[in-house]
Every structure is written in structure tokens, then in C-alpha cells.
Amino acid sequence: MSSFNIEGGVEDEPVSPTGRLFLQAEVDSVINCAVGMKHPIDLESAKAALKDSIMMQHPRFCSLYVKDKHGREHWRKLDEIDLDKHIIEKNMTKDSDHSSSDDDDEETINEYLADLSVSSPLKTDKPLWEIHALKAQKCFILRIHHSLGDGISLMSLFFSCCRQVGHPDELPNIPSASTSVRKRGVFKKMLRFVLMVLLSLVYVLKFVVKTLWVKDEKTVIRGGSGVELWPRKLATAKFKLEDMKLVKKVVHNATINDVLIAVVSSGLTRYLDLQSSKKTKDGLQITGLAMVNIREQPGLQELATLMKNKSSTRWGNQFGFVQLPVYYHKYVNDPLQCVRRAKAMLDRKKLSLEAHFSSRVAQLVMTLLGPKATALLNYMIVCNTSFTISNVIGPQQEIMFAENPITHMRVNLTSLAHAITMHMVSYDGNAYMQILVAKDIIPDPQVLVRLLFNPKDSQMGWAENTQSCYL
Known part of the structure; x- marks a missing residue:
């Protein structure tokens, strides 16, 4: 009305x-x-x-x-x-x-x-x-x-x-997320449909349980109720997209997101080893939370398409939540094992309807119980998980605003009840990740940045070790 x-x-x-x-x-x-x-x-x-x-x-x-x-x-x-x-x-x-x-x-x-x-x-x-x-x-x-x-x-x-830059009449070109279409026989289509149903049921059940009851175990990186009000520190990780592409080429059909989640998993493992006063048990689950675009056409769209009221690619907030479980593994002999684990997990997530389910449930609760109840559920799932992560693809050429070239773009959100939020944006061949932390929990985010992305400090040695494997 x-x-x-x-x-x-x-x-x-x-x-x-x-x-x-x-x-x-x-x-x-x-x-x-x-x-x-x-x-x-x-x-x-x-x-x-x-x-x-x-x-x-x-x-x-x-x-x-x-x-x-x-x-x-x-x-x-x-x-x-x-x-x-x-x-x-x-x-x-x-x-x-x-x-x-x-x-x-x-x-x-x-x-x-x-x-x-x-x-x-x-x-x-x-x-x-x-x-x-x-x-x-x-x-x-x-x-x-x-x-x-x-x-x-x-x-x-x-x-x-x-x-x-150099073409003042042309808008930036935004690459869409690649979606390979493969021809499948009737049997493979049926098998894929059955897997989608089963995975959706499993992940929906886990999503409900995680939202209402089960929390991540307490660690030196987990926030919780009230942490959104705590003072913050912010650090920036900068790296070349080519380094991540080099890693993903080694694992068949891997993506940048697979590499990103693998790097985060390895970095958090090393940070727990460095900061925890007691031994962390192997296989400990650390759950991330991601907002996933649920528009039919993935990637950044032209604004004219987004603003059409009847378009399937709609303006506004068109996303769902997905839980991303990563695990503490103290000993990793193969530097690509984390990538394979991340790819297997993300492939299953993509096949399921978890993001669509979370979006529909939020709309249903909003309709039946109102925004305060929906906000409470949203707050509960943040408190029960350990970190937020996102990745947005930006222009891969230099652009300008008011005829002034842009050197970088970095994004972050206002504080959540998480002690760590990570948001990555790629631009002109580089990637910039903003790591926002509650400084009373993680006093030096630069240490976390080095453990995540610096090959010299990293157990994985991402760019160097992977290059030797690939070549």
C-alpha cells in the first residue's frame, strides 16, 4: 500500500x-x-x-x-x-x-x-x-x-x-562470471537433478540448525553478540589477479573464488596456530557467511537492464545467504589440497538451492512476522558463524570519474557481529581485499594479511609453489 x-x-x-x-x-x-x-x-x-x-x-x-x-x-x-x-x-x-x-x-x-x-x-x-x-x-x-x-x-x-581512460564516450566493460554450458544426456540430467534436491535438503537443514542452535566453537577469531559495537581496525591486501589465475589453472575447472576460499582457509589455520594459547583440534570447522547474487544472469549487469521493472535481472537487494565451512588443518603437504577442498565444497554449494532458500525464508518471515523478527534471525546467523566474505568483479581496464583516472577501489561494510569481514573487488588486473576486524579480538590485522596473501610468510607459498607445480 x-x-x-x-x-x-x-x-x-x-x-x-x-x-x-x-x-x-x-x-x-x-x-x-x-x-x-x-x-x-x-x-x-x-x-x-x-x-x-x-x-x-x-x-x-x-x-x-x-x-x-x-x-x-x-x-x-x-x-x-x-x-x-x-x-x-x-x-x-x-x-x-x-x-x-x-x-x-x-x-x-x-x-x-x-x-x-x-x-x-x-x-x-x-x-x-x-x-x-x-x-x-x-x-x-x-x-x-x-x-x-x-x-x-x-x-x-x-x-x-x-x-x-582513453575512450571518454565508452562505459566500463564488466566481465560476467563465466558459465559454461555443457550438453548432458537424459541420465546425467536426472542425476544432476537428484543431486540438486539432495544437496539442497542437506544444506537447508544445516542452514536452519546453524541459524537457530549450533554455533562455531569459540576461537581467537570468532565474534558474537555485541561485537558489532566494538572499535575496528582495517587492513588492505593487494595482489595480482594473474597470481590467482595461475593457481586455478593447476586444478581442473577451478575458479578465482575457489582459490580465494582456499587462501582464507590456509591463512586462518596459520593465524590460529600463531595466536591460540591451546592446541586447536584438527578438522575444526570455521564457518563463513557470503551474500550470493540470485539474479538469473550472473555478474554485474548494465544499469538499464537492472532498472527495468519486469526484467528478470532486477535492481535492489537480490541475494541469498550461503554458509561456507572451512576447516583447520595443521599439516598440509600438498599446496593445492586446500584449493581442491574449496572447489569441491563450492561446487556442491552452487548446485544446491541454499541461497534461494535463505532469500525466500527471509521474505516469508518478513511477510508473516515483520522486519524485527527477520533482523533477529539475520543477527543470529551472524553471531553463530565466524566471518563474512564477498568478491565482486570490477572493470579490468583503467576507468575515470570526472576525467580523473581511478587507481583502486576498495569496499567494506559497517560493522557486523563478526570479528572478521573480508570484501574483495578486482580492478584493472589487481585485486583489493579489505579486512575489517574487531581490534580487541584481532589487534593486528596486518599479521592476518601477511598470513593470507604473502607467499614468503605463507605455509602454502601460493604463487611460487603453484608455479613450480604448473610449469
Whole structure:
């Protein structure tokens, strides 16, 4: 049901069920995206580029979040957006005792993002987004409320405001996730269908049990109730996509996500060995939580397609949760064994309907019991698992915003009850992972970064050991 803005005579649009979930105090979630620029920031050029962009035409970005007298939540479209209220200039002056290196800038930006993740909700007297301009560090920070859309929608919207370097009239090219279509006989199709049903039943049952009762065992990396309010630290892992591609070539039909989960599994094992005062039992399950895009067409889509109301590729929050169990294994003789384990687990997850089930259940609970009950279930599953992880594919060529080339893009969310959240974005041949931690649980996230991704410190020796196996 819609209500009406009597003053303007404009019909308000009801907030979607998932949007209502993200607006609950228990879930209140903001996406923070740090965008590094090659040249100094020109705010007037940035404002001009925004005014002419599709972002200013999108209803979610020019509407207020309001409640009517019955407490129902709506989006109320504004006639005009005052960009001065949304673009916030920050003068993060550099310490004269330190050099103005890229590492210093990265540390300053990460400290700023870590503070934002626990202490700066978006104000509701304007549309739920803003841009912080850190001029000294040549960095924009886009802050967008999760109720406006998921990562696929919001990244598509941002890229619509950018152009390719050297081709100012062309939008960025976003590679879609590869989906190989193989011809199968009737028997193989039936077998695949039976496996899908069986795996879905198993994973759905595990999902319900994990949400309502069973928690991961307490370790030095697990958070829990109340941890979302704890102070944060943020570290960045940077690496070449070619290194990950080299690893995945060794294992037949492996993907970047298989390699990523394998690296995380190995790194967490080493971190537990380093930090735990008591012996960790072999085979201990450490459960991750991932948001999975459930649109029919995978990958980042063109914005025009996402905004069509009747399109199967819809704008907004179109995702489901998937649990990703990884295991502590102290002794790993084969550096590719973790990749094979991760691939086997993820192949089963892809075949099942776990993500679709979690999405449908959330919608059903929202309809029957309302957003507070849905938020409670969402909070419970976060408290019962150990970490959050995501991976979004970005442009693989250099792009620019307001004619200023972009050097990197990094994404993280406001704090969850997890002590570790990991979000990876690839851009121009590189991958950037933001690792946000509760600093009272993990005081030095740089140690975790080295254990995860530095071949010299890693037991796996990913790029070096795998290269010798492959060649």
C-alpha cells in the first residue's frame, strides 16, 4: 500500500521488504567504497559529473526515507538534490614527521574507514548516501545505505558514472562470471537433478540448525553478540589477479573464488596456530557467511537492464545467504589440497538451492512476522558463524570519474557481529581485499594479511609453489 505526500501531491513508494530489513537498528548496514584517484580531487568537476549522471535520476538516490502516521516506511521523491549536503570535504592533513608515501595515505584512509564503520550512521534528513572527499589522500569514499541496493546494483550504478581512460564516450566493460554450458544426456540430467534436491535438503537443514542452535566453537577469531559495537581496525591486501589465475589453472575447472576460499582457509589455520594459547583440534570447522547474487544472469549487469521493472535481472537487494565451512588443518603437504577442498565444497554449494532458500525464508518471515523478527534471525546467523566474505568483479581496464583516472577501489561494510569481514573487488588486473576486524579480538590485522596473501610468510607459498607445480 502507498501513502501520499499531501504537500507535493506525489505518491510515495513503499520500502521493499529487504530494504526494511537493512533499515532495522539491529542490521543497519552501510556500504563504504574507497575510490583512489590519480590526480588531485576537483570537487566542482565531481559535482558537475554527478549532476549529469544517471545516479541523480535514480529514484532511490533522490528520495527521503519517511514513515507515515501508521509507522509504514516509504521513499518520498525530492524535486531537487542539494549536492552540497551529500559531498563532505575532509582535510586529513598529513603529519609533517612522516613522508607522504602511498602507504601513509592507505593507513590514513583505512583508519578513517574503520571509524566510519562503527560510529557514523547516515542521517535520514536527506537521501541515504553521501560522498566523503579526502583531498590530501586523493580519495573519495562513497557511503551508500544497503537498503538502496546490493553490491551488484550499486557497483553498476557507480560504473555508469565512469568512462574508460582513453575512450571518454565508452562505459566500463564488466566481465560476467563465466558459465559454461555443457550438453548432458537424459541420465546425467536426472542425476544432476537428484543431486540438486539432495544437496539442497542437506544444506537447508544445516542452514536452519546453524541459524537457530549450533554455533562455531569459540576461537581467537570468532565474534558474537555485541561485537558489532566494538572499535575496528582495517587492513588492505593487494595482489595480482594473474597470481590467482595461475593457481586455478593447476586444478581442473577451478575458479578465482575457489582459490580465494582456499587462501582464507590456509591463512586462518596459520593465524590460529600463531595466536591460540591451546592446541586447536584438527578438522575444526570455521564457518563463513557470503551474500550470493540470485539474479538469473550472473555478474554485474548494465544499469538499464537492472532498472527495468519486469526484467528478470532486477535492481535492489537480490541475494541469498550461503554458509561456507572451512576447516583447520595443521599439516598440509600438498599446496593445492586446500584449493581442491574449496572447489569441491563450492561446487556442491552452487548446485544446491541454499541461497534461494535463505532469500525466500527471509521474505516469508518478513511477510508473516515483520522486519524485527527477520533482523533477529539475520543477527543470529551472524553471531553463530565466524566471518563474512564477498568478491565482486570490477572493470579490468583503467576507468575515470570526472576525467580523473581511478587507481583502486576498495569496499567494506559497517560493522557486523563478526570479528572478521573480508570484501574483495578486482580492478584493472589487481585485486583489493579489505579486512575489517574487531581490534580487541584481532589487534593486528596486518599479521592476518601477511598470513593470507604473502607467499614468503605463507605455509602454502601460493604463487611460487603453484608455479613450480604448473610449469
